[in-house]
Amino acid sequence: MTKTNFSNEELKVLNTKKALKIMLKSGDKFSPEKTLKILKYEKELESLQNHLIELQNWIITKKQRVCVLFEGRDAAGKGGAIRRITNNLNPRFYRVNALPKPSKKEMGQWYFQRYISKLPNPSEIVFFDRSWYNRAVVEPVNGFCTMQEYERFLNEVNSFEEMLINDGIILIKLYISISKEEQQLRFSEMQNNPLKRWKITPVDLEAQNLWDQYTDYKERMFEKTDTKKNPWIIIEANRKAMARTQIIKTILSKIPYQAQ
Secondary structure (H helix, E strand, O other): OOOOOHHHHHHHHHHHHHHHHHHHHHHHHHOOHHHHHHHHHHHHHHHHHHHHHHHHHHHHHHHEEEEEEEEOOOOHHHHHHHHHHHOOOOOHHHHEEEEOOOHHHOOOOOOHHHHHOOOOOOOOOEEEOOOOHHHOOHHHHHHOOOOOHHHHHHHHHHHHHHHHHOOOOOOEEEEEEOOOOHHHHHHHHHOOOOOOHHHOOOHHHHHHHOOHHHHHHHHHHHHHHHOOOOOOOEOOOOOOHHHHHHHHHHHHHHOOOOOO
């Protein structure tokens, strides 16, 4: 049911240029209620992004090293969330790593080696759009590693991460979770949008068929690598806007920063 009674404050908001632009973009799907929700989200996001700037200034001043891992199923919204986080940050003091498949040379190296070179320097925050946890889920499900390599990873990863935090790196592990139905909906939207179709990969196209296998490996990953020192933080992401603000709040809450 469409809301008919708006408060004076809501009417004032709906009468702004920003609200009118949103309503015009909505076209036939115009909804005052949706417009108010978008404006509320954008206001909260702007406030959180200001706090992120304060966080970055603290990281720079205190020469801290922060590493944030984004894991989750295909189309979960990892890249979009990272873009909202970094939108107003100083680009000289953060990096986003979305590594391609390993080269022949890298395939002959110790598995963690290609990730070590991407870790944060002093005064820097690094975001991994997928990380070394590729070997925990994506690789075994799709046959990109042997079971011996998979088991070795599970036996080594907790020690690897303990070395990182013992050396002073602040490590945050986020798992962005969506339902099977939501993933299918997002894939369909990408395929029907010429500007987003490039995002679909052969691995994505198999994701729905392999849903249960992904689930089994994901659960084992949590069982083996959700430690007291380096826990997983699961973010429910069927609703993108809510997930993005929750991710930022989580990062802000996990780092003991003070406004500089």
